[in-house]
Amino acid sequence: MIQSLDPRITRAEIEENNSISPLKDLDQWETYEVFHQKKRGDQHMHVGIVHAPNAEMALLFAKEQYGRRGVSVNIWVVCTRDVFTSDYDDTDMFDVSEKQYREAGGYKVMEKINKYKKANKI
Amino acid sequence: MSDKTVAATIDLLYKIADDLLIIGHRNSEWTGLGPILEEDISFSSMAQDKIGQSQGVFTILHQLGEPEMDTNAFHRSAESFHNAQFVELPNGEYDFSLMRHFLYDHADQIRFEMLANSSFEPIAKLARKIKGEIKYHVYHANVWVVKLSTANKESHERMQTALNICWNYALGMFEESNYEKTLINEEIFVGENELKKKWLENITPFLEKASLKIPSESTWKPVYGGRNCNHTEHLKPLVLEMSEVFNIDPDAEW
Numbered sequence: 559m560i561q562s563l564d565p566r567i568t569r570a571e572i573e574e575n576n577s578i579s580p581l582k583d584l585d586q587w588e589t590y591e592v593f594h595q596k597k598r599g600d601q602h603m604h605v606g607i608v609h610a611p612n613a614e615m616a617l618l619f620a621k622e623q624y625g626r627r628g629v630s631v632n633i634w635v636v637c638t639r640d641v642f643t644s645d646y647d648d649t650d651m652f653d654v655s656e657k658q659y660r661e662a663g664g665y666k667v668m669e670k671i672n673k674y675k676k677a678n679k680i
Numbered sequence: 681m682s683d684k685t686v687a688a689t690i691d692l693l694y695k696i697a698d699d700l701l702i703i704g705h706r707n708s709e710w711t712g713l714g715p716i717l718e719e720d721i722s723f724s725s726m727a728q729d730k731i732g733q734s735q736g737v738f739t740i741l742h743q744l745g746e747p748e749m750d751t752n753a754f755h756r757s758a759e760s761f762h763n764a765q766f767v768e769l770p771n772g773e774y775d776f777s778l779m780r781h782f783l784y785d786h787a788d789q790i791r792f793e794m795l796a797n798s799s800f801e802p803i804a805k806l807a808r809k810i811k812g813e814i815k816y817h818v819y820h821a822n823v824w825v826v827k828l829s830t831a832n833k834e835s836h837e838r839m840q841t842a843l844n845i846c847w848n849y850a851l852g853m854f855e856e857s858n859y860e861k862t863l864i865n866e867e868i869f870v871g872e873n874e875l876k877k878k879w880l881e882n883i884t885p886f887l888e889k890a891s892l893k894i895p896s897e898s899t900w901k902p903v904y905g906g907r908n909c910n911h912t913e914h915l916k917p918l919v920l921e922m923s924e925v926f927n928i929d930p931d932a933e934w
Contacts, residue, residue, distance in 0.1 A: 565921060566709050587716070608718050611827070618823050619718035621816060622725050 590616035593634040688859035697737035698763035704730030754923040758916040764906040766849035768915040779842035782821035783850040799867040829890030851902035
């Protein structure tokens with residue numbers, strides 16, 4: 559039996575030569591993408607993934623993984639399998655580097671202005 | 681408050697604080713050994729919440745003239761704990777711990793809901809503060825119990841066996857004290873019987889959803905004793921292990 563400084567391990571009475579082997583790759587639950595919202599009205603932000611057997615349990619785990627250290631008011635979970643993505647080989651499709659007139663930088667400034675107006679009740 | 685009311689309140693608070701501290705410690709024994717990483721974190725985090733909640737109750741006890749929190753939690757012998765025997769039982773398999781978590785946390789939630797309207801303001805205030813935390817604990821328990829009980833034959837059988845093992849111990853949580861009348865009359869707490877009634881109402885729909893059968897009422901034999909400091913042989917080693925680090929240097933600053 560394995561004798562450990564951790565009494566829980568000793569109590570588990572594990573054989574010295576135990577036959578427990580690591581799981582095979584992907585021999586586990588599928589993943590869910592987690593999005594959290596810091597305050598009502600904000601956009602949900604992608605924060606990471608959790609493994610879960612269903613959406614309900616994914617929500618359960620997401621709350622502790624991503625909600626325990628910061629403020630959240632709402633969480634979304636989406637099965638990774640259901641996320642339809644573009645291919646990195648197609649990154650060239652998005653090349654707009656020569657079309658700066660399309661850049662939406664102005665929106666960011668407007669956001670700041672609106673926030674300032676709201677805060678100062680202008 | 682009259683002396684009798686104070687004594688009744690102290691008795692009630694010890695039950696609550698000791699239940700929370702002991703189940704918090706038991707559940708924390710799963711840390712690092714949980715079935716999967718995400719669940720390990722969730723279960724450990726809830727165990728930590730429980731200890732934190734007990735801290736809240738010990739603080740109120742101290743305000744009522746009882747020893748200081750750390751002393752009270754770590755310097756008491758097992759023979760003076762008021763927790764139900766249910767929460768001191770060793771973990772065994774995860775099915776047992778989950779079932780205990782389900783049965784205990786439903787009772788815990790209702791107890792604090794009732795205490796939120798207590799005439800004793802400090803406990804009412806604490807009850808309102810930890811409401812959200814307990815809500816998650818109960819949600820976690822419900823999801824797991826229903827999921828495992830309906831997953832396959834083996835998991836269903838395991839959960840049913842766990843329920844059978846837990847049942848009479850769980851009923852022991854509602855052991856009445858000599859102060860029931862005082863607590864009820866002074867509107868501090870509505871009493872263990874009311875709590876038990878509501879508990880049965882709350883857990884039944886989830887057990888039905890999980891196709892789990894509550895043992896037939898004619899076989900019910902609540903395991904009492906814990907509230908009067910009678911415990912199984914399992915509490916003493918737990919208390920020693922829990923206070924081991926504290927007792928190396930009781931005056932250490934953390």
